[in-house]
Amino acid sequence: MLSHAHEVFLEVAQRLSFTKASQALFISQSAVSKQVKALEEYYKTGLFERLGSSIQLTDAGLKLYQKLLQARQLQQELVQEMSELSTEFVPRQHLLIGASTTISLYVLPPVVAAYLRRHPGQQLSLKNRNSDNILRALLDHEIELGIIEGIHKVSNVTYTPLLTDEVVAVCAAGNPLEKRRLDVHDLLTTPLALREAGSGTLAVLEEALARKGIKLAALPVRVRLGGTEALKNFVRVDNCLAFLPRQAVLKELASGEFSEVLIRDFPLRREFNFIQRKGTENNAPYKDFLQFTRRYYSGKE
The missing domain is CATH 1.10.10.10 (Winged helix-like DNA-binding domain superfamily/Winged helix DNA-binding domain)
Incomplete structure (x- = not known):
């Protein structure tokens, strides 16, 4: 050692x-x-x-x-x-895993709990950062397995699909926006609250805007916040529109605290992917966790 x-x-x-x-x-x-x-x-x-x-x-x-x-x-x-x-010889294994904010907060907790119940002799450390920083942590050997939003086209990294997620536009209940159906160009005059640079949520919005010929810099962004929960808390007290993962606002939408604002012909979908350094894909404990997680969300666990 x-x-x-x-x-x-x-x-x-x-x-x-x-x-x-x-x-x-x-x-x-x-x-x-x-x-x-x-x-x-x-x-x-x-x-x-x-x-x-x-x-x-x-x-x-x-x-x-x-x-x-x-x-x-x-x-x-x-x-x-x-x-x-x-x-x-049964060593106590310590898995070093990293995941982007949405995945760490809303996707992984139930599967990690189920996995550790199945493997009580293992420990797991989970780093919670935005997608860019999780990729960097993997390349710097701080973690051995990551889960991020989207594919960053890094040649020495292997990507394995996990889930498809949707980003939705939301506002607080009582906001005049909740009764409107927007066109994408309405975003040019709508105050917005967005995630920080490097966030997978922001990246999927920026890519969708580019397909419509709109630059992110042209939008009236009131605030940029690091972290999904910080952005949700801001939406609760402000009349801005925010883009958040559906996984992150399921409870708020169900309770009526938030309202989804529909934007015509503007789908925002992205993939959650496992990432590994090429050559480490067969590292047994991490391969087992990856397969367990995929089975869990396919309903086979």
């Missing part, structure tokens, strides 16, 4: 921040610095170059980072192979 010092180094190298590494590891920044210094003394070379308030890997640090990623992968493969050779 990798030493604690090497695990700390990996976290700093991935984030290029002692502060963010300490927050992720739930240890003090001084403890992070101490572990990195111990490695620098052991290898007799600097691993990070300090540039004012930022840091970057030295050539030696980059070499160590690359080798440790390989070692971590070998470690995971060894655990799996040993478990297959001996029925008595």
Whole structure:
């Protein structure tokens, strides 16, 4: 197994921040610095170059980072192979998974609960970020399996379909917009609240607008908010129109708290996809979770 010092180094190298590494590891920044210094003394070379308030890997640090990623992968493969050779060797597996906001909040909770009931010896960590950042976390080896909205056309990533979702325009009950049926060009004069750049929800809206010859920058956007729940809370107290995943507003639409605003000839659909680095698709625990999730939402679990 990798030493604690090497695990700390990996976290700093991935984030290029002692502060963010300490927050992720739930240890003090001084403890992070101490572990990195111990490695620098052991290898007799600097691993990070300090540039004012930022840091970057030295050539030696980059070499160590690359080798440790390989070692971590070998470690995971060894655990799996040993478990297959001996029925008595049952390691406690820790799945590192990431998902975009909509999926983390509204799609995964029931399936994760069902999966862990089926596999009580496993642990699971779930990172909740927007789709762009989940893809980045996968490429940086922070996670081994991701679920995002859409396909980002990255050559060294494998995409596996999970679900089709719909983005809908909504407003709070009592908003004058709830009684209207809009044309897409009405959006040019309708105050809007949207998700932040990098959000899959925003991306599907931008693509649909482009097909109508409308640029996102032309819309009267009142506010951009990071996160689905933040956007829902804003809609509750403002007269703007928001675009949100149907999965995220099912309860509010059913209770009458929100109203769906129909826009003629403007479908907003997107795919939820699993993402994996090419070459890791047969990593057994992650393959099992992927297949379990697909069966769960096909009604076979």
